[in-house]
Amino acid sequence: MTSSPYTARILTRINDVSEADWDAHLPEGKHPFLTWRFLNACEESGAAAEETGWAPRHIWLEDENGKAVGCAPLYAKTHSQGEYVFDHSWANAMAQAGMDYYPKLQGSVPFTPATGPRLLAKDKDTKIGLISTMVQACHEWNYSGVHLTFLQDEDLAILKETGFAHREDRQFHFINRGYKSFDDFLASLASRKRKNIRKERKSAQEGITIKRLTGDDLKPEHWDVFWQCYLDTSRRKWGRPYLTRKFFDIMQETMRDDIILIMAFDGATPIAAALNYIGSDALYGRNWGCLIQRPFLHFELCYYQAIEAGIELGLPKVEAGAQGEHKLARGYEPVATHSAHYLAHAGLRDAVEDYLKRERHAVEYEINILGKHTPFKKEN
Structure with a gap:
């Protein structure tokens, strides 16, 4: 596959390239979910695989001399699960018109609604080369579209320039305004x-x-407990766990220095746990579960302990995952999240772009209203 002046390879396994080669394209700072270790754990554990509808199709871009200049995590999806940006209505519209919405291409971190880089290259031209490769693959494979989610501003701007439609949503983040302690x-x-x-x-x-x-x-015994906690939440919220037990074994082996596992004990008995990843710009709250229900324990482990840990680490923010207006009263503020979408079918593309204009206005209005109800002292 070519994307002049580049040549692109499609990696059906991230371990088709080395950890050092992949991570060389990461921006400065600590981006735990974009590392080879994390993405490989998703694949090696069987969580992100053909069988689960997350088939790896990573883009690997080389210049005319065969030197790698950029890459991007990409998956062929046969459903819309584990993405946190909901496009089921788009899929239904195509189905009603007698067309297939799946498979589609998804540029994201599996099962992880955390904002971060998606086009892993050092200059704009190379990022455009990555985008062109995705769109070319979409057409050559007869897929319905390309979707990149939880984007940083730089990648979003380039995607908009190249014709992708802009979608906006919101999450709740704790913003560290120079606090030295929880008090x-x-x-x-x-x-x-x-x-x-x-x-x-x-x-x-x-x-x-x-x-x-x-x-x-x-x-390892801590992960045995966390696995039970994770299963409990999975059963109560979405029916089946996205991640596998092996995934957490790999986390122990390869990423335990990038993790804070917050656990609650009744005496010597563990009763709940919350999993967080450490970045250079944020502490990312990901999964939680409890084996014994206790009032406010979810808030304590997932929100208050995360705020304390983030402050102690000197991090600018805590991202506590998707959704959840109840976070507002606990010091988490509404912020916009962004995604970009290319749809191959012109009619659907026009309809979606029109819808997204109205949706963005609604989201921005909601963020403005929610922002007036934060728990902070009001200025006179």
Whole structure:
């Protein structure tokens, strides 16, 4: 496959290239979900595979001298699960017209609604080469479209320039405004909100011990517990787990220094756990579960402990995953998230672009309204 002046390879396994070669294209900083280790764990564990509808089709771009100049994680999808940007209505529209929406190409990190780089190259021309390769593959393979989700501003701008439609959604993030401690954060809140958080934390922590485990403090037995917690949440929320037990074994082997596993114990008995990944710009809350239900324990492990850990690490923000208006009262603020979409069918493309214009206005209005209801002290 060519994308002048580049030659593109399609990697059906990320281990078709070495860890060093892939990671050489990552931007400066720590991007745990874009590393070869994380993406390989998704594949080697069987979570992101042909059988699960996440077939790897990563783009590997080389110049005329055969030197690698860029890459992009990409998957052939046969459904819309595990993406967190919902396009089921688009699929239904094509089905009603007697056409196939699947397979499609998905430029994202599997099962991970975290904003980050998607076009892994150092200059704009090379990023355009990656985009051109995706669109060319879409047409050659007769796929319905290309979708890149949870984009940073630079990648979004280039994708819009090349004709991709812009979609906007929102999440709730904790923004660290120079806090030195959790008490500093509390001091920025209105009195009633501050008292409520202290009340929730006291109730959640009563009679339990909470530990934050990272690096060599993480042991295989901790993952045995977390797996049970993860299964519990999977059963209650979406019916089947996306990740496999082997995935967490690989995390222990290869990424335990990039992880904070927050665990709650009743005596010596673990009762709940929350999994977080450490980036250079954020602490990313990913999965959680509990074996015993306790009031406010979810808020304590997933939100308050994450805020404390993020402040201690000096990180600018905490991303606590998708959705959840209940995060607002706990110090997490509404922020926009972005995706870009290319649809091969001209009629569907025009209809979607028209819809997305109206959707963006609605999302921006919602963010503005929600932003007026944060728990922080109001300026006079």
